[in-house]
Amino acid sequence: MTKDLLDYFRQKQKDYTTETVFDTQCPFCSVQCTMQLVEERVVGRSRYKVLAKDNPTSNGRLCMKGLCAHQHALHPERLQFPLLKKNGEFVRVSWEEALSFIRDRFTAIQTEFGNDAVGVYGGGSLTNEEAYLLGKFARVALKTKYIDYNGRYCMSAAAAAMNATFGIDRGLTNKLSEIPHARCILLAGTNIAECQPTIMPYFRQAKKNGAFIIVIDPRETATSELADLHIKVKPGTDAALVNGMLAVILAEGYVDEAFVKERTEGYEELKKHIEHIQLDDIAAMTGVAKEIIAFAARQYALAPTGMIFTARGVEQQTNGYMTVRNFLNLALVTGKIGKIGCGYGAVTGQGNGQGGREHGQKADQLPGYRSIENEAHRQYIASVWGVPEEELPRKGVSAYEMMQKVAAGEIKAMIMMGSNPVVSSPNARFVEQALKTLQCFVVVDLFLSETAELADVVLPTSSYLEDEGTMTNLEGRVTWRPASRKRLGEVKHDWEILCELAKVLGKGEYFSFSSAEEIFDELRVASRGGLADYYGITYERLRRERVYWPCPFLEHPGTARLFEHSFAHHDGKARLAVVENKYEKEEPTDHYPLYVTTGRVLTHYLSGTQTRRSPTLASRQIEAVMEIHPNTAKKYKIENNALVKIETKRGAAVVRSKYSYKIREDTVFVPFHWSGKQNINQITDDALDPYCKMPGFKICAARISPIVDLEKN
Template sequence: MTKVLGNGLRFEEQDSSANLLHSQCPFCSVQCTMQILEKTEGERKTYKVAPTQNSTSNGRLCIKGLNAHQHAYHPERLQYPLLKADGKFVRVSWKEALEFIKENFFNIQKGNGCDSIGVYGSGSLTNEEAYLLGKFARVALKTKYIDYNGRFCMSAAASAMNDAFGMDRGLTNKITEIPYTSCIILAGTNIAECQPTIWPYFHQAKQNGAFIIVIDPRETATSKLADLHLKVKPGTDAALANGFLKVIFEEGYVDQVFVDQKTEGFAELKAHMNHIQLEEIEALTDIPAEKIRLAARQYATAPTGMIFTARGVEQQTNGYLTVRNFINLVLVTGKIGKFGCGFGAITGQANGQGGREHGQKADQLPGYRSIVHPEHRKYIAKVWGIDEKDLPGKGVSAFEMMQKIAKKEILGLFVMGSNPVMSNPNALFVEKALKSLQCLIVVDTFLSETAQLADLVLPSSGYLEDEGTMTNFEGRVTWRPAKKELPNEVKHDWQILCEIAKVLGKGTYFSFSSPEEIFEELRLASKGGKADYYGITYDRLRRERVYWPCPSIGHPGTGRLFEQAFAHPDGKARLMAVENKYPKESISENYPLYLTTGRVLPHYLTGVQTRRSPALAARYTESFIEIHPKTAKKYKIEPNVLVKIESARGSAVARSKYSLKIREDTVFVPIHWGRKQNINQITTDDLDPVCKMPGFKVCAVKIRPMVNLEKSV
């Protein structure tokens, strides 16, 4: 990680042969800022990158950000529209591409209704493009079927926060309060590798005496900082939280004044605790009772405390309930709405927060409004200039869209900035479904695994070319400048949407000429909603990052939520009794090991961008399976050999990597590689019943060594 000094500026725009670009990282949810110095030396161009100062990461940049420009200039960038003919892509003009979309979408909807077309978005789109994609689906296509890959990121936490607090924002308090927090629980989050530029805040907390508890079945770079690492059995995090609650209730650590004044549901939760036995929790989680007591006491008795969750506890078929139970811990101890106290769900994608606030999610309209709420529908219909009855209703989640494709209920799909054939669970099923579509349109910067299946691929701009706003994991809106010229016939996502809308006869509703113009409509659309951006302008964002809600010009933004009341109409938060729920899929004689998945530091999501950065790809050229040596010996797996990993759905291949840092009943495989290395070919497609999150983190598998297959991977 690079730390910038002084005022954050490394380069001066003095050399006439140099081009200085200001931008922010396209990868994780921190949104670090940078300068890129492009110099021409003869026929060769060189690039230097330096971090710049910002209020979130304080002028830090990790290895991904330092090398992000490599994919932006990569020769494999899509430069022209490509139409598939006889199984091969051929270059076509934009006019031909737009006519193809018009003809195919019209023919599909003419015979099958508006909902026969689906739209699949991305947590990497800017706020403007996410907003416009939602409007495009509902106004230009009139379909209810829109969702996005952020469903696989924070949907469990988002649903839990909405139901518990009445509002969903990544952090309920300011990131700058972390160093002054007395006790921190990190549940299923590996911040040191996934958001390394904010990790120094936790180091500062440790230096200031904070007691840090990490809950993870693996030892990670994050767990190294912990005072207490709880190596929980995969899928039992909700039960572990019940263990903490049992101690808090039993030993009198409940903040009764806070509970009485600011929560509902305490009596039910208290009655539920009477049935919880710590010995049972110990047996279920593999965590000794004395460690459960220690963790509960440290958090409950600390004057300040924060709990952070991420995909480790959220990407489960009981992820919603698990997060609700960790929120129960926050509420019964009164550790929210005050300095150094709060809850945080660490967003994974660059704009996973903003992407769901403004209409990409199946059940939401801009401003975090509900698509089924009559007043919300009327307001957005008025902003958009349409009749409320013409606004479609609620659709389904991302994976449920794949199921509807397989059932021939969705016949055409428009994908923007996402790679669903890799990011969805049970990927072999998804690939088969996508191949069955009558028409698949993909908008992307590279020919991703999903784009390769498309009938038409449209080239979109990258982060150095695409100006817009993003909302980081804190709930702060940021502005990303863009100076790099578009290569050849590449267009911005927002331009593509406007041009398609025009050929579909809906151009009146999409007559935008700049991202700022779109943002002005977004501001109005969000006004009065829970995610209220009305007081935020481009002019302001060019000077500072602004927390939402920000309801009026001149409003400072809301850094700490719930100081006076929660966002439910009665101002109270909701407690909830959570049973000791378990994953729908368990290990068995046929599939005796738990598989859990995740990231590695140099790569991002499905790797479409980072695998095209030579500096990043060189650090991990292929996938691996992390396995305990005792487990490897049991299954006759040597170090550094190819291993076949099988589940009830399919198989994947990865190279063995011994580790004493993982449980003996668990293996870990990262998510960044495709084809035979695509681990989502074997993950379960069971969904959380509330938020529809797939159970990526708990899957039953068997493993065996492979021979003579090195060249096939």
């Protein structure tokens, strides 16, 4: 072929090739990595590539989930039109018909049974604007007290513990960039390497700098591979383990007496409690040798700087709140807080788990982290919203308690936005049966999820590529997510749906927004003067930088490190707490002799609604597998790679076995990203932490048996 002919064909190809670049953020975890999606259309067909963009949190890194996120957003199963269930089948309807149906049903139900007969259930992946608007919608448009969100299952234990201890809750008290300055790092119940992999370089750099890394986890993980000391604690005994460490620290004189005296309250009570702790008892309780407990305590106490990180492994327990309180005790008695390389971090799971609770999705909170029961807070928010204070509802109940009220018939209708509790809730079969009893169930989602299949109306919402807004990442940085891709079909943004619903319910004057930025500007005012103060943050500023809250005025640089001089309680002091060794939890018995614990895997996210629709991610792990120690497997006649029935008091799940020497012999591990018979949350414990209402996902007594013939079982 001649050069002229080659040039001709190349030019023709260019004539039929277009390229569009979309700037965006990953929709998954709390790191909120930035990226570009490049869409190339060649002769009418599209192909895609993803490019990482630099940012101060993940420094231009992406994990496989971020690289594949567009696959679910472009999936052919994306909902494009409103669906209404008629005679048991979904049919496409107009937005007008869908909204009119919701108005008529909600109005009739509230007229007959009262405003609180309608509940609102949100999600931790909504933008700040949409989380804020959902809270306002519940309290102004519906006037119901029943609103909560799936973030209750994420950080509620840590949030409640930080509020009680420090007077404020923010995921990390320090910048991520301070991690390399810590000389001892304690990672408890967190598998960052698989859940937030793009921040692992901070920990690797710390190790290079000489940090001693302690991992507390019943199983060996990709994170524990980095550890200098891996403590395979017996599930549910983390609080007792910390009591043992505190006993060593107090007995051997490692307490920072000056810090404790000047900046804390409750030390004498804690000291009296710890004086009665015996390491032999702690060792027997936790399954950890007393020499290891003492060694870990000395490593942390003697290090000049140190940081503690917790996540769902220690928080998703019925004593999760008190367990985190004890880890905070550890930081406070050694004075390792409020200084560079010294602090605490609750590693947020969902993309906007932090912002979602700060601005109104949580049952007891108003925007700016205000309390719905505080009269001054109520009056301020009422003035921002232009409603009488007495019309604002009072505190509702937690996410799972809402499901109990549905089952009891107290909540008769519900709108759900950005959540899939049929897969993600504890005792999920109970939740599914409860939702089936609703007189009107509305779901807003990208897909016809397992939960959406139960709905009367399903409203199609936009994806991260299409929906502009702000998110608050695990550091407490507020980030702006641009979104310029055209929406599919008749899809609307979550905030548009709420505004249109409010309009048909006769409350449109309070929801007359035309952009996400307009909503954010109202959010700024609503948060002003609150603990989570965003007033000094604007879209114009966020387009240039990521800003830490609190940021109370426009010229404020943002607060990267908390508690340098005082804590957020009225007297400026942190609160130490007495934490007992044992709390009521589900213990193994002769009938249910093993612990089953749950968690994530690298390739999937939460209920799997999105990642199971990514061909690349789904192909890497197509099903749930149960990690089991070979010795345990032999005892219960479980072959490797065989189907196994796992049973608890709540029912059974079926998964495939996988031998692993990396897990305790009394424990099996199953990820929670699958539905149907593989849904491990069908059998998880729905007992709730008395302080924060976190379910006991991580500690369930179970029995296992091989399945020879699945049809007969």
